[in-house]
Amino acid sequence: MEKTLTKVLVVDDDPALRQLLADYLNRHGYDTLLSNDSHDLPARIERYTPDLIVLDRMLPHGDGADACRRLRQMGEDIPVILLTGRDDTIDRVLGLEAGADDYLGKPFDPRELLARIEAVLRRKKGASALVKEQPVHFGPFTFDPARRQLLKENSPIKLTGGEINLLEALVRNPGKALSRERLLALARDDEEGERNDRAIDIAILRLRRAIENDPKQPHYIQTVWGVGYRFSP
Structure with a gap:
């Protein structure tokens, strides 16, 4: 049986960064989906069922942290890594309080993002396995x-x-x-x-x-x- 690739949805309004991340993640065995805004994020999740979302904090039609908070209020537990040009402590705390699983400041090395994606997915897999065993x-x-x-x-x-x-x-x-x-x-x-x-x-x-x-x-x-x-x- 053909192995199903892990799907990562990248939401960022910078087309060059989106393509760079898509090329890099695809080379490392991920199926990368791209979007430039978060306004239709719930619909994209329903359609593509991503395993993880890389979500820019500053988007044309809203704050990525607010989009993450709405997903959590809907009961959606897909892991989210927030990206932002502001890497101060307060901004990081606000992002994590919104329900993000990790936070990465721009600019960043794609290798660091890949490492964070893999770490978040490992944690998610371990937690899911534990919950899955409970009657x-x-x-x-x-x-x-x-x-x-x-x-x-x-x-x-x-x-x-x-x-x-x-x-x-x-x-x-x-x-x-x-x-x-x-x-x-x-x-x-x-x-x-x-x-x-x-x-x-x-x-x-x-x-x-x-x-x-x-x-x-x-x-x-x-x-x-x-x-x-x-x-x-």
């Missing part, structure tokens, strides 16, 4: 990600691999509306073949039949009209 309890159910198993009062409920992936994507994002496109990316199961929006809807229906008292009036897996689905524990 999730809701109502009479327990979802055990380590065993990839859903239990109802200690009795296992039979689900396919793709349905387990979908359930995990939902329970790991409680209260957050996830689009079908995002769920497709999170719940992809190569053993079950290519999924599409209809397959997600069918899998949601099967999950509701497994865990809802009334699948037509779901409590745990709610439909968010015009968006997708949300897990409400």
Whole structure:
């Protein structure tokens, strides 16, 4: 199976810097996506599902720190590295308080940015692995990600691999509306073949039949009209 490249979204209004970073990161095995503004950042995240965002602090239509803060308020936990021409302590603190994972002052050596990207991704991977092992309890159910198993009062409920992936994507994002496109990316199961929006809807229906008292009036897996689905524990 072909290895999936780690995707980095670079948001900066300097076209020369954007291209320099794209060329450098691509040479080091990353799939680099480029944007010159943060006003449509949530839509770009939904479309491209980046693993990390390199975000300029000073942008034409807003502050990168404010954009980062909005992402965190939406429940988005994609790692963010802020770039800025101001490298004073107060500015750094404000960026980190906004939810950034790291902060790098301009000008900088691309090698330092690469090192920081790799360090942030390592931390993220370690934290995700720790959280991923913890069982999730809701109502009479327990979802055990380590065993990839859903239990109802200690009795296992039979689900396919793709349905387990979908359930995990939902329970790991409680209260957050996830689009079908995002769920497709999170719940992809190569053993079950290519999924599409209809397959997600069918899998949601099967999950509701497994865990809802009334699948037509779901409590745990709610439909968010015009968006997708949300897990409400």
